[in-house]
Amino acid sequence: MTRALSGQELSRRVNEAFPGKASRFNDADVWIDTEALLDISRFLYETPDLDFQFLTSITAVDYIEYIELVYHLLSMRLNHSAILKTRCHTRDEPKVPSVVEVWRGADLQEREVWDLMGVHFEGHPNLKRILLWEEFPGHPLRKDFLG
Amino acid sequence: MCGEATGGILDFCTVYRFLDVFPGWLESIVVLDGLASWLAYALAGFFLAFLVINTVVMATALNTWFERRMLARFQARLGPNRWGPYGLLQPLADVAKLITKEDTVPDAADRPVFNIAPIAFLAPTLLVVAVIPFGENSFLGKLNVGILFIVGVTSLNTLAIFMGGWASRNKYAMLGAMRGVAMLISYEVPMALAITGVLLLGGSLALSSIVEAQQVPFLLVQPLGFLVFLAAASAEMSRTPFDQIEAESELGAGYHTEYSGMKFAIFQLAEFMAPIITALILVTLYLSGAKAVGPIPGQLMFVGKVVIVVFGMLWVRATWPRLRVDQIMGLAWKGLFGLALVNLFVVAIEVQVFRDLNGVVSTQELWVMAGINWMVTAGALVLFANILGQRKLRRPEPVPSPLANMSAEAD
Amino acid sequence: MTIRTEPVTINLGPQHPSTHGVFRLRVTLDGEVVLDVEPVLGYLHRGSEKLAETRSYVQVVTLTDRLDYTASMSNNLAYVRAVEKLAGIEVPERAQYIRVISAELQRIASHLMATGFLLNDLGAFATPLMYCFRERERILDLFEMLCGARITLSYMRPGGVFQDAPEDFWPALGFFLKDMPGYIDDLEGLITDNEIVLARTRDVGTLSAEMAINDSITGPILRASSVQWDLRRADPYEVYDRLEFDIPIGSVGDNFDRYLVRIQEMRQSVRIVEQCIRDIPDGPIRADTEYFMRPPEGDAYAAVEGPKGELGFYLVSDGGIAPYRCKIRAPSFINLTSLRDMVVGWKMGDLITTFGSIDVVMGEVDR
Numbered sequence: 001m002t003r004a005l006s007g008q009e010l011s012r013r014v015n016e017a018f019p020g021k022a023s024r025f026n027d028a029d030v031w032i033d034t035e036a037l038l039d040i041s042r043f044l045y046e047t048p049d050l051d052f053q054f055l056t057s058i059t060a061v062d063y064i065e066y067i068e069l070v071y072h073l074l075s076m077r078l079n080h081s082a083i084l085k086t087r088c089h090t091r092d093e094p095k096v097p098s099v100v101e102v103w104r105g106a107d108l109q110e111r112e113v114w115d116l117m118g119v120h121f122e123g124h125p126n127l128k129r130i131l132l133w134e135e136f137p138g139h140p141l142r143k144d145f146l147g
Numbered sequence: 148m149c150g151e152a153t154g155g156i157l158d159f160c161t162v163y164r165f166l167d168v169f170p171g172w173l174e175s176i177v178v179l180d181g182l183a184s185w186l187a188y189a190l191a192g193f194f195l196a197f198l199v200i201n202t203v204v205m206a207t208a209l210n211t212w213f214e215r216r217m218l219a220r221f222q223a224r225l226g227p228n229r230w231g232p233y234g235l236l237q238p239l240a241d242v243a244k245l246i247t248k249e250d251t252v253p254d255a256a257d258r259p260v261f262n263i264a265p266i267a268f269l270a271p272t273l274l275v276v277a278v279i280p281f282g283e284n285s286f287l288g289k290l291n292v293g294i295l296f297i298v299g300v301t302s303l304n305t306l307a308i309f310m311g312g313w314a315s316r317n318k319y320a321m322l323g324a325m326r327g328v329a330m331l332i333s334y335e336v337p338m339a340l341a342i343t344g345v346l347l348l349g350g351s352l353a354l355s356s357i358v359e360a361q362q363v364p365f366l367l368v369q370p371l372g373f374l375v376f377l378a379a380a381s382a383e384m385s386r387t388p389f390d391q392i393e394a395e396s397e398l399g400a401g402y403h404t405e406y407s408g409m410k411f412a413i414f415q416l417a418e419f420m421a422p423i424i425t426a427l428i429l430v431t432l433y434l435s436g437a438k439a440v441g442p443i444p445g446q447l448m449f450v451g452k453v454v455i456v457v458f459g460m461l462w463v464r465a466t467w468p469r470l471r472v473d474q475i476m477g478l479a480w481k482g483l484f485g486l487a488l489v490n491l492f493v494v495a496i497e498v499q500v501f502r503d504l505n506g507v508v509s510t511q512e513l514w515v516m517a518g519i520n521w522m523v524t525a526g527a528l529v530l531f532a533n534i535l536g537q538r539k540l541r542r543p544e545p546v547p548s549p550l551a552n553m554s555a556e557a558d
Numbered sequence: 559m560t561i562r563t564e565p566v567t568i569n570l571g572p573q574h575p576s577t578h579g580v581f582r583l584r585v586t587l588d589g590e591v592v593l594d595v596e597p598v599l600g601y602l603h604r605g606s607e608k609l610a611e612t613r614s615y616v617q618v619v620t621l622t623d624r625l626d627y628t629a630s631m632s633n634n635l636a637y638v639r640a641v642e643k644l645a646g647i648e649v650p651e652r653a654q655y656i657r658v659i660s661a662e663l664q665r666i667a668s669h670l671m672a673t674g675f676l677l678n679d680l681g682a683f684a685t686p687l688m689y690c691f692r693e694r695e696r697i698l699d700l701f702e703m704l705c706g707a708r709i710t711l712s713y714m715r716p717g718g719v720f721q722d723a724p725e726d727f728w729p730a731l732g733f734f735l736k737d738m739p740g741y742i743d744d745l746e747g748l749i750t751d752n753e754i755v756l757a758r759t760r761d762v763g764t765l766s767a768e769m770a771i772n773d774s775i776t777g778p779i780l781r782a783s784s785v786q787w788d789l790r791r792a793d794p795y796e797v798y799d800r801l802e803f804d805i806p807i808g809s810v811g812d813n814f815d816r817y818l819v820r821i822q823e824m825r826q827s828v829r830i831v832e833q834c835i836r837d838i839p840d841g842p843i844r845a846d847t848e849y850f851m852r853p854p855e856g857d858a859y860a861a862v863e864g865p866k867g868e869l870g871f872y873l874v875s876d877g878g879i880a881p882y883r884c885k886i887r888a889p890s891f892i893n894l895t896s897l898r899d900m901v902v903g904w905k906m907g908d909l910i911t912t913f914g915s916i917d918v919v920m921g922e923v924d925r
Binding site: 116 | 599600603605608769772774775785792793794857861868870874883891892894895896925
């Protein structure tokens, strides 16, 4: 059975390494500061007893006031998982650091999020639209998109 | 053209003699000054060529039906069965469809070359038929260098494929044509070497003499040569496992990607004709051609053997996947080339040892040669399989990677 | 003497016999050697995630059918599990068994198609493909008995399945299970030891375990790279923790291993279904749920081991009758990440076979 790391535990670990960066948490999720995302990702990837080497999925959810990014992480060696969340409070080209250099599996997923939700991943090597064509107006998964 | 001997059904000489009467009758009305026999020859030639070409084309039409039906049986389905009894009229429907299709030529194509290519592809295939002896007296041209003619004419296909691929101005067609040229030229070499073995035994370049020399079918005398020839010929007509030129899963349709309508039909015709032509050559060279066995007339034997060979090649096509382009070239130069050389050397030495003063090898000695050659073949193939084969490669046992542990319970 | 050569860029697709749908690969070739590959997607994009936001939780099931249209059951299962997790629904045991049976049958069907098309990409003239389809047809017949549909099944519902299996389903399933190992043996006899198949697939398109994990690869491709990871065992759902089965893995991670893993997984699936038939209890097949259910506010992620890999659904509820957000973690899509590394440096023909061995379905890639 995959053990889901609780938000309390994960936020404690993150806060030890990056004080104050994991501001909120609940039973399952941890909210971290957007700017620290890349550093925290690397920390989670490299720390042996966390060992999150597998990025299951990246999701973006539009909550109108903010856009929330959800990272599902997994350690296959230790068989535990965690959910990392971060919020962008701007709708006008929100910016998030790209985690492609930590998990290359983020490549296509970040492009998809950019395409459908309009979150700009800084540092992504090839941030182009993937499902829609380049000239497509708007980002369709946003709640204010009227197809 | 014709000697005194007559015999068998479908004797072309009978036609010639029949037509010989006509100019004689004509000469009684108009003075022709010795043109008469020439006229008869031309008439007979035209008539027979018409007959043979149409027979081959009809046989090709039947072959398309045969291949599709048999492939369907191999693949656990029915195949075309709607149009005519057992779907026998399917080729007609295909032709009607292809003729009525719009003939498109790409804008950027080199029009003259584009248009000539299908004809250049079909013509050599048909030309081969000219020298095949369908019976003791049944051939269009009794060429004393028949084999040379076949080898020369069939290699013209390469040019046609390149013309088609190049003139289409299409990248897929270009890739297919490039592959085709490389492959076809490579496979000419083992094929020619394999044929040389037949020449040594037959003692002649004329196909009819080779058929006569086959007291024992050369398949039994030099099985290695037969295998090399079969493989090389399959490559020459680019069928699986050598269908690099078309490779529909890689290149769409290869060199004829841009062709449509009647031009495409001609390509298809030549392609479906290829197994028949190959079978004709194969039967003539290795399976004692149109030799009568007991009461069965030679022509019937000939047709029967051709059908069997065509079916064999179809079987291979239905079962095997395709080799990669470099593996195909490797097979030609590392494998078949060597095997053909082995065959050639062994046969040459045997002929030198066994022939009598007139250069003829007797039937008993042919059987002795057959015995030796089967052993040589077995040895050569085992060696070949061990050097180039895949099964010798041992793979490590799967060991679960330490990167994942499904039963881990953290803490 | 040096000959100047120029790389050629060709567009493989969107209309191409071996791109398994409308998919485009922009390939740069130097002669026959692949220099660069860029997948271009989206030709089948229907906005499933957006459509899901305007449908009720039960209606979304029909959308999931059309993701990986060769494995509708697995898609249904992944989605309804996410809904159940979100709404806290307990599923009756009999329904869980039926779900496992149908998901495993679907895995066999999907792997059969993957194997058949891989061989087609290798250039076998449709013969293995036709054999695979013949067997798949029997599975589709079984599905037809279950729910009346063959491809887009919509069989599962949040809280169970849509109806119980009819009486004559069980003997039919028994016959199928009796024949299936023989079918697989036939298929293996035709393919596994074939010299050309070995020459074409061994050590071609190798993917290392480290790279597979870093690229978020899941499913048979990950296992072929010798990573023994299967959600059915690692994070058991439904009744998988009560069933016995092996997780086959490959040794090198090449095309041949991917093929072999799929073949062995089919055998394991037969084993699983046999155990399910033995153990299935009587009882209700669907929990009491409303048609317009309103799960409490929150989010849930549930994943199953689909035939292509980890198929996950991430649902967000705002308390309404439709999901606020429905994210699909599509394995085929993410498995494309490492395509470039697997094929660069190989020949054009290897590109096609490697792509075939990844087994993507465009409905799932483009969603």
